[in-house]
Amino acid sequence: MRSFYDYILSQRQARSNTARSRLCEAIAQDSQFHKHDSSYHRISSYLEDYGDYVETMDVFDLLWEDYLIATKQTDSKY
Numbered sequence: 001m002r003s004f005y006d007y008i009l010s011q012r013q014a015r016s017n018t019a020r021s022r023l024c025e026a027i028a029q030d031s032q033f034h035k036h037d038s039s040y041h042r043i044s045s046y047l048e049d050y051g052d053y054v055e056t057m058d059v060f061d062l063l064w065e066d067y068l069i070a071t072k073q074t075d076s077k078y
Contacts, residue, residue, distance in 0.1 A: 004043055005035040007067045019059045026053035038071075040064060 005027065012028055013021045027033050032050065037043055044064075047054050054060060 001038050002071055003036050003038055004064070004067055005033060005037070007070060008063070011063070011066075019055055020063065023054060023059050023063065026051075 008024050008027045011020070012024045014025075030051070030053070034043055034046055044057065044060065047060055048057065
């Protein structure tokens with residue numbers, strides 16, 4: 001299964017200034033982020049505890065939903 005971090009890297013948009021793109025960029029720059037994790041609980045707990053760059057967890061939740069959809073589509077190809 002593709003990690004959430006890998007999904008985030010694929011969603012970065014350098015010229016965009018949306019809450020979504022800012023969160024993707026901040027996660028990509030976070031050297032302590034759980035790069036190989038795919039657990040909603042562990043990642044959301046990390047962001048709540050250490051992700052001072054997170055404007056709102058609603059953006060994370062939307063990214064997570066999109067990640068699950070993308071992962072399901074990718075997994076079903078194999």
